[in-house]
Amino acid sequence: MARLISLVEDGHPALPEVMAALAPHGGHAHVVGLTGSPGVGKSTTTAALITALRARDQRVAVLAVDPSSPFSGGALLGDRIRMEQHATDPGVFLRSVASRGHLGGLSFATPQALRVLDAAGFDVVLLETVGVGQSEVEVAARADTTVVIVAPGMGDGIQAAKAGILEIGDVFVVNKADRDGADDTVRDLRHMIQLGNRERSVDWRTPVVRTVASRADGIPDLLEALDAHRSWLEESGALEARRSQRARSEIEAIALAELRRRLGGEGGLVSDELASAVASGRTDVYAAASRVVGAVTALPSSQ
Amino acid sequence: MARLISLVEDGHPALPEVMAALAPHGGHAHVVGLTGSPGVGKSTTTAALITALRARDQRVAVLAVDPSSPFSGGALLGDRIRMEQHATDPGVFLRSVASRGHLGGLSFATPQALRVLDAAGFDVVLLETVGVGQSEVEVAARADTTVVIVAPGMGDGIQAAKAGILEIGDVFVVNKADRDGADDTVRDLRHMIQLGNRERSVDWRTPVVRTVASRADGIPDLLEALDAHRSWLEESGALEARRSQRARSEIEAIALAELRRRLGGEGGLVSDELASAVASGRTDVYAAASRVVGAVTALPSSQ
Numbered sequence: 001m002a003r004l005i006s007l008v009e010d011g012h013p014a015l016p017e018v019m020a021a022l023a024p025h026g027g028h029a030h031v032v033g034l035t036g037s038p039g040v041g042k043s044t045t046t047a048a049l050i051t052a053l054r055a056r057d058q059r060v061a062v063l064a065v066d067p068s069s070p071f072s073g074g075a076l077l078g079d080r081i082r083m084e085q086h087a088t089d090p091g092v093f094l095r096s097v098a099s100r101g102h103l104g105g106l107s108f109a110t111p112q113a114l115r116v117l118d119a120a121g122f123d124v125v126l127l128e129t130v131g132v133g134q135s136e137v138e139v140a141a142r143a144d145t146t147v148v149i150v151a152p153g154m155g156d157g158i159q160a161a162k163a164g165i166l167e168i169g170d171v172f173v174v175n176k177a178d179r180d181g182a183d184d185t186v187r188d189l190r191h192m193i194q195l196g197n198r199e200r201s202v203d204w205r206t207p208v209v210r211t212v213a214s215r216a217d218g219i220p221d222l223l224e225a226l227d228a229h230r231s232w233l234e235e236s237g238a239l240e241a242r243r244s245q246r247a248r249s250e251i252e253a254i255a256l257a258e259l260r261r262r263l264g265g266e267g268g269l270v271s272d273e274l275a276s277a278v279a280s281g282r283t284d285v286y287a288a289a290s291r292v293v294g295a296v297t298a299l300p301s302s303q
Numbered sequence: 304m305a306r307l308i309s310l311v312e313d314g315h316p317a318l319p320e321v322m323a324a325l326a327p328h329g330g331h332a333h334v335v336g337l338t339g340s341p342g343v344g345k346s347t348t349t350a351a352l353i354t355a356l357r358a359r360d361q362r363v364a365v366l367a368v369d370p371s372s373p374f375s376g377g378a379l380l381g382d383r384i385r386m387e388q389h390a391t392d393p394g395v396f397l398r399s400v401a402s403r404g405h406l407g408g409l410s411f412a413t414p415q416a417l418r419v420l421d422a423a424g425f426d427v428v429l430l431e432t433v434g435v436g437q438s439e440v441e442v443a444a445r446a447d448t449t450v451v452i453v454a455p456g457m458g459d460g461i462q463a464a465k466a467g468i469l470e471i472g473d474v475f476v477v478n479k480a481d482r483d484g485a486d487d488t489v490r491d492l493r494h495m496i497q498l499g500n501r502e503r504s505v506d507w508r509t510p511v512v513r514t515v516a517s518r519a520d521g522i523p524d525l526l527e528a529l530d531a532h533r534s535w536l537e538e539s540g541a542l543e544a545r546r547s548q549r550a551r552s553e554i555e556a557i558a559l560a561e562l563r564r565r566l567g568g569e570g571g572l573v574s575d576e577l578a579s580a581v582a583s584g585r586t587d588v589y590a591a592a593s594r595v596v597g598a599v600t601a602l603p604s605s606q
Contacts, residue, residue, distance in 0.1 A: 016589035023587035112588070240582065247581035247588065248573045254592035255572060256559075259599065269558060270551045278550035279543065284326035285415070285550065286319035289557035290605070296562065299600040302593070 001120050005095060008112040019112065022119035027243075029061075029118040030230050033127045033143030035168070040151040041175040045213040045222075046128050050086050052219045058123035061093040063113055065129045065139070093122065110142060111250045140168035142246060144239060145229045147222075149173045150189070152181035166192055169206065171225045177210035177218065186210060204232050262299055269296070304423050308398060311415040322415065325422035330546075332364075332421040333533050336430045336446030338471070343454040344478040348516040348525075349431050353389050355522045361426035364396040366416055368432045368442075396425065413445060414553045443471035445549060447542060448532045450525070452476045453492070455484035469495055472509065474528045480513035480521065489513060507535050565602055572599070 007015060034049075036042050046062060053060045086092040097113055110127075117125045129139045140146040148169035172193070174185050186208050193206045207225045211218035233239035260268035269292050277283045310318060335352075339345050349365060356363045389395040400416055413430075420428045432442045443449040451472035475496070477488050489511050496509045510528045514521035536542035563571040572595050580586045 016587075019587040019589050023581075023584045026584050115588075240579075243582035244575070244578040247591070248571075248578035250588050251573045251577065251581060251591040251595060252571075254588055255595035255599070258592060258596045262596075262600075268551075268555075270554045272547070274554060275547040275551035276543070278326075278554060279546035281326045281329050284319075284322040285418075285553050285557055286322050288550070288554040289561060292554060292558035293561045293565075294605045296558070296599060297565075297602040298604045301601045302597045 001093065001116060002095065004116045005097070005109075005113050008109045008116060009097060011109075015112070019115065022115055025119040025121075026115055027118065029114075029122050029125045030226070031114060031118075031125045031127060031142065031144045032226060033129070033139035033146040034149065035129050035139050035146065036149030036151075036173075036175075040149045041213050042128060042149055045147075045149055045173065045175055045211065045219075046126055047086065048211075048213045048216045048219045049126060049222065050092055051216065052223050053124055054086075054089065054091055056223075057091075059091045059093075059121065060124050060126065061117040061120075061122040062095065062126045062128060063110065063117065064094070064096045065110060065127070093117070093120075110138075111246065114142065141249070144233055144242060145170045145226055147171045147173055147226070149175050150185060151176045152179045152185045169193075170204065170229050171222070172206065172208045173211050173218075173222060174208060175211045175213050178212050182210065203236065204229065204238075259296055259299075263295060304396065304419060305398065307419045308400070308412075308416050311412045311419060312400060314412075318415070322418065325418055328422040328424075329418055330421065332417075332425050332428045333529070334417060334421075334428045334430060334445065334447045335529060336432070336442035336449040337452065338432050338442050338449065339452030339454075339476075339478075343452045344516050345431060345452055348450075348452055348476065348478055348514065348522075349429055350389070351514075351516045351519045351522045352429060352525065353395055354519065355526050356427055357389075357392065357394055359526075360394075362394045362396075362424065363427050363429065364420040364423075364425040365398065365429045365431060366413065366420065367397070367399045368413060368430070396420070396423075413441075414549065417445065444552070447536055447545060448473045448529055450474045450476055450529070452478050453488060454479045455482045455488045472496075473507065473532050474525070475509065475511045476514050476521075476525060477511060478514045478516050481515050485513065506539065507532065507541075562599055562602075566598060 004018065007018060012018075034042055034046055050060050050062065087094060095113070097109060114125060114127070127139055127143055146168050148166075148171075150172065152174065166189075172189050174182055174189065176182070177186075189208050193208070207228075209218055209221045209225050211222060213219065230239075233242070256269070263269060270288070274283075274288050274291060278285055278288050307321065310321060315321075337345055337349055353363050353365065390397060398416070400412055417428060417430070430442055430446055449471050451469075451474075453475065455477065469492075475492050477485055477492065479485070480489075492511050496511070510531075512521055512524045512528050514525060516522065533542075536545070559572070566572060573591070577586075577591050577594060581588055581591050
């Protein structure tokens with residue numbers, strides 16, 4: 001499995017064959033995204049969740065998305081140490097994937113790595129991201145259930161709303177709930193969620209769970225919330241809709257990469273000359289886009 | 304100008320004509336992105352920068368990117384009040400653009416709105432984003448110079464590194480520099496920047512400027528840093544490279560929208576049926592992508 005994920009990371013030529021073989025075996029795993037600002041206790045919560053899922057005899061995979069930044073290596077390594085207790089458990093698979101190419105974003109390979117883990121029969125795949133940035137939104141796009149973790153004193157409800165995390169959370173966790181201000185944070189979150197749901201007419205009642213992950217307090221409540229969300233996803237049809245949406249963006253990304261390859265040149269769909277002509281004002285973006293459309297539709301038909 | 308930007312926001316059919324007419328008149332404006340976590344004082348810094356730029360008799364436009372989230376309306380409105388002192392100055396143009404369709408992201412219209420403001424002869428365009436999330440990375444992608452604002456006590460250097468903001472900043476501002484911990488924040492930032500630049504071999508010496516924006520302390524230093532970065536961009540060739548890269552993504556986005564339109568259907572490049580077939584395991588992503596490439600290349604050539 002680790003080798004299959006390496007094939008995915010390397011963009012190996014055998015991938016189409018591998019994915020075709022795996023396709024019929026997917027759909028079982030519950031993909032749970034874990035996100036939140038640095039310092040809220042994401043790794044501790046992940047470790048506590050693994051312990052609880054293993055106690056139910058479920059197989060768990062963790063995909064930790066590491067930004068490729070040279071800055072973050074050390075900090076991440078430190079976090080990983082919390083996972084060491086699970087490293088020798090054959091029912092747990094831990095893997096970091098680098099988020100190459102995009103600052104703070106999930107790698108191109110993440111969706112396919114998720115497909116490998118799903119086909120391998122894991123019951124739960126925890127998709128953990130580092131810090132804030134676009135990776136939060138991307139985790140939400142890749143996960144069946146997105147857990148947003150906050151901590152007391154990390155900013156009030158308004159700040160959370162401004163940071164855009166309220167929209168992406170299916171389940172909220174107030175970790176370090178034994179600290180001062182936890183009640184305020186829970187109340188603010190509930191209030192903001194209520195306001196938001198009224199406008200969006202969502203029929204899922206977004207729970208706010210209190211945890212002290214370092215001593216596993218509240219982790220059973222979190223598991224219950226995850227199970228309830230998975231059931232809701234299945235019953236409401238939302239699971240199918242989310243997975244179709246995910247498949248759509250994967251298919252499009254692969255198709256675009258293929259069109260880029262067939263157009264040739266370093267510039268992909270847009271040549272260096274064309275980009276430079278627009279940058280310098282010699283032509284405009286729409287005229288340039290027309291030329292790209294012309295070039296793509298002039299490719300020999302592959303059907 | 305306000306009406307031109309509305310045309311852009313509405314995706315008006317006359318846009319190709321408008322952009323063709325504006326193309327030869329661009330390239331003068333210095334596009335400065337302002338980003339940072341909620342609460343660091345972005346709006347206050349923006350207001351202070353406007354005052355300083357106006358004192359040099361430069362024309363300033365502010366494009367504030369508002370997430371379309373129902374949660375954020377109130378908070379943003381509050382921020383905007385700080386701009387009211389500039390609202391009647393004919394040398395200042397203030398505009399919010401909604402970031403529709405993407406959580407926390409810049410709207411599709413932002414690049415073209417920037418082209419309008421540039422062609423209109425503004426000396427500086429301040430592109431301000433709300434909060435964290437992918438909008439930070441997108442601001443950096445749209446701006447000539449990206450200013451990352453932090454405040455003491457908002458997290459140490461390691462946290463900043465984990466949040467991915469170090470990579471995107473051309474200039475750092477430690478605002479509220481009269482508060483406890485400002486020295487530590489400046490020192491941590493400088494240390495992390497030094498580590499990062501060593502690995503990336505960048506020849507721009509990223510400055511860390513201290514400000515107390517609410518009383519305009521340090522704003523002359525910030526202006527000087529912005530001027531220095533603009534000069535460096537021009538001399539090093541980085542300005543041309545950044546602008547070409549920006550043009551490339553704009554051209555591609557418009558070309559893809561056109562291809563989607565010509566393929567017809569609600570699903571764009573990827574039909575609902577195809578997305579659903581992959582989601583349910585009836586086919587795999589690569590086979591589906593091949594069908595998309597086939598459909599695109601089978602379109603009548605428009606050249």
